Amino acid sequence: MTRLLQLIGLAAVLALSLLFAVVAGDYAPWYFAWIVGTVMIVLIATCGAVLFETQETSRADGRDAGF
Numbered sequence: 001m002t003r004l005l006q007l008i009g010l011a012a013v014l015a016l017s018l019l020f021a022v023v024a025g026d027y028a029p030w031y032f033a034w035i036v037g038t039v040m041i042v043l044i045a046t047c048g049a050v051l052f053e054t055q056e057t058s059r060a061d062g063r064d065a066g067f
Contacts, residue, residue, distance in 0.1 A: 013039075017035075017036065017039075020032060020035065
């Protein structure tokens with residue numbers, strides 16, 4: 001169920017981004033690129049934090065995370 005909610009959330013973000021791209025159109029493509037770039041940086045940093053936390057938890061439990 002959690003995966004489904006994540007997928008729905010990501011689909012909503014994608015739809016909102018596409019709507020923003022259509023509205024911005026030719027007037028402000030740099031603004032759209034700035035928003036998308038900022039979102040990507042935040043997502044990549046979050047993924048890195050999750051990976052680090054998983055590795056630290058596995059190391060503390062004495063098992064190999066396999067990363």
